[in-house]
Amino acid sequence: MFTEGSLLYFDPFYFKSGNTAKPKYFLVLKVTGDQTILATLPSSQDYVPSSQSIAHGCVELAEANFNCYIFIAGQPVTTQGWSFPKNTFLYGHQIDEYLIATLTDIYPVEGADYQIIGQLTANEFGLVKRCFTQSASVKRKYKRLLAEGV
Numbered sequence: 001m002f003t004e005g006s007l008l009y010f011d012p013f014y015f016k017s018g019n020t021a022k023p024k025y026f027l028v029l030k031v032t033g034d035q036t037i038l039a040t041l042p043s044s045q046d047y048v049p050s051s052q053s054i055a056h057g058c059v060e061l062a063e064a065n066f067n068c069y070i071f072i073a074g075q076p077v078t079t080q081g082w083s084f085p086k087n088t089f090l091y092g093h094q095i096d097e098y099l100i101a102t103l104t105d106i107y108p109v110e111g112a113d114y115q116i117i118g119q120l121t122a123n124e125f126g127l128v129k130r131c132f133t134q135s136a137s138v139k140r141k142y143k144r145l146l147a148e149g150v
Contacts, residue, residue, distance in 0.1 A: 001110065002028050002037050002100060005125040007078060007117040013041070014106060016096070025117070027090065029129065030145050036097050038145055042071070043094075044086045054087060058131035067092035067135035069128050078118030090128065092138040 001008070006028045013024035030038035048068060052059055056072040069090040076083045107113035120128065132138045133147045 001104070001114075001116070002031055003119070004028055004031055005120045005122075007082075007120060009115045009117055010107060010113070025084075025088070026114075027120070027128075029095065029132070030148075031100075032097075032145060034100065036099055037103075038095060038097055038142060040090045040095050042084070042088045042090055044088055046087065046089060047091070048089070057127065060131070060135055062136050065137045067131065067137040069131045077120055077124050079121055080118040082118050092132050092135045095132065095138060095142050 008026040008028070009023070010026060011023040012021035013026065014021045025042040027040050027042060028037055029040060032038060046054070048054060048059060048070070049061065049064060049066065052061065054070060056070055056075055059066070059068050059070060071077055071084050071088040073085060073087050074083050110116060129146045133143045135143070
């Protein structure tokens, strides 16, 4: 279930705050031991400054403390050729850690509680990790974890 580069889909995903549950994609960035994973929740919400064009890949605006990786709708990103149905954004400041035990407790059954969409291609996953490791807006501890093995 939790392999680096895996793209999952939860319907619903229960946010840590406990206030919200909604369908959500989930990208595993790093598995840290057998206890936690580092992940980001892709979003269709576009918070890219209007002065910046929307193109597939990394956006780093250091002066605005803004970082994201953009997947353009319809452009295949997994080894199986799957693509997001809408432009989708991974925001560096939204990377977070999740306890594996908690996730497997809440979502025990593949196909019912979650779906494995696929694995990002090695090139795509490398570009996502590079985008985050070179960003000023990503927490240092996350950059160190992501840089391991790059």
